[in-house]
Amino acid sequence: MPASNGKLRVAILGSGNIGTDLLIKVQRSPVLDCTLFIGRNLNSRGMAKAASLGVKVSDRSIDAIARDPDCCDLVFDATSALDHAYHWPILRNLGKLAIDMTPSRIGSMCFPAINLDDCLNHRNINLVTCGGQASVPLAHAISSVHPELTYVEVVSSIASRSAGPATRLNIDEYVETTSHALSTFTNAPRTKAILILNPAEPSINMQTTVFALIAKPHMDALTAAVRDTVRAIQAYVPGYELLVPPTWEDGKLVTTVKVRGRGDYLPRYAGNLDIITSAGVAVAEAFARQGRREPGHA
């Protein structure tokens, strides 16, 4: 049931970089309202931020929702892949919608620029990885022009300062989940994902390159498809920018994007944070608008 102000009520589980950045974006949304911000430690930076925004906080983790199921309609899970496996059955039994920000591979994979409408038929939406959000829509555009492509690879470089402890510990999950999403959305027989952390000061912007092996590339059609996808992503991530348009180099297709964030919680270089939180908010807003069209559905 929507809140009295007509907004969809969301709880954010996880008070790290992703959870806190989500909070700022949710509170800016005309159709979402964060009714509970949940972590494990009331003294964390994220909790302090939530309190400063006047948002109700809890340090009871998933229990906060289990004990007060009416607190929200939708839950963002910004904890870890392992934790989401524990949280989802509880949320499902409580009838909550879930948007999972971890590389758990449990829910339906969602890239708003590709399959937002389809996702609204599912109860658990997985946002894959930051590098996946930056690259899979481009790879999907490339495969729509060349479904016969034989290989797709993506490389993301992110600033060391933007990679929190969970990201670092989950680097294998990042690689495997991103690669899995590439396979699913391109049908390429082989895929690969690579993540590079760069400690340069000042911090580098997130940069993502997509490579593809294609026998006879139609460069004009590829360029048009990639540019369309870039525009579609810019609708929810304004700092997403084509740096190297589709280029044929040494027998392979190469295209590179740069992602700057809005500077909500981390500085603007942390485009990797923004691209996944912005995608999450785009999905939540779509649920909210769907709920308005079909009262009671959400």
Add this chain to the structure above:
Amino acid sequence: MPDVLISDPTLRDGNHAVRHTLSEKQISTYAAAAEAAGVPILEVGHGNGLGASSLQVGLCSLNDAALLDAARAPLRNTRLGVHVMPGFATIGNELTLAIEHGVQVFRVACHCTEADITQRHVSFLREKGADVYGALMMSHMADAATLVEEGYKMQQYGVNGVILYDSAGAMLPDEVRTKIAALTRGLGVQVGLHAHNNLGMSVANSVAALEAGATILDGTARGFGAGAGNTQLEVLVAVLHKLGHDTGIDLYKLLDLADLAEREIIPAVPTISGDSIASGLAGVFSGFAKHVKRVAAEYGVDSRDVWFELGRRHAVAGQEDQIIEVALQLAAAAGKSNGEQ
């Protein structure tokens, strides 16, 4: 009793120089001769290690399993080693495969400020009973205190030793001495150096490391490696023997091994080209050499400008995609200035 542990990554770093096309026959031939010479550890793989075959770094003509099997077959006393970088190689894929294929020694590598991404890989390998060394790459880019801090994390994760990689061949002996001495003072595990030869310093740097307390040194036959290549193994061992150190290696057989490598696997013995000097001065990973040369020619820009621009951006190992972007930018800037003339 050897007092210096020599590790030979000819069949790994050398793969950079031939765009990762070493064949099974070349690998097994070299491995057999390394065994005969008493080389303690032989590293094999794609230039950036297992799981790094990619369009970003270069596709490998053999898969990881084939590379490992070719090297493993002739080995008895020489232990088989690999290089793995989290972000490329995962526990579920490459590490498990390597254990299954008889790899005994692992270098778990990361950029020198990012040791915490190696934690799970190191723990997994230690549980499997492998020897694990932490590799801090591009170690010219961090100061001694930072390197100690990062090395200490690796020590906590359980490594047997920490190796500084001068991946750009950018360091001079004083810098090596300072950094290695800080590590040997600050850590309770063995310390080593993996040197590149961009500024002609690799043997001198290896000796400086030894004097500062290092006990592990890397070298490759004829210096076979990316760009200017690595420390020349047969020179290094000869110098160590002259200094009175024991490596456990038979020098004559090692000299034969290097001759065999030149005959069988090295199409061009590394020389210090202008590009390699630019790479060393700019502090950019030598592994970029083939890519920089090719891309600079394609876009009609000066390869040395590419190296220095990459250095200005603090590019790290694995960021080969930056080369194309930099070349496009330099070409656009050149086009613009030509237009104005």
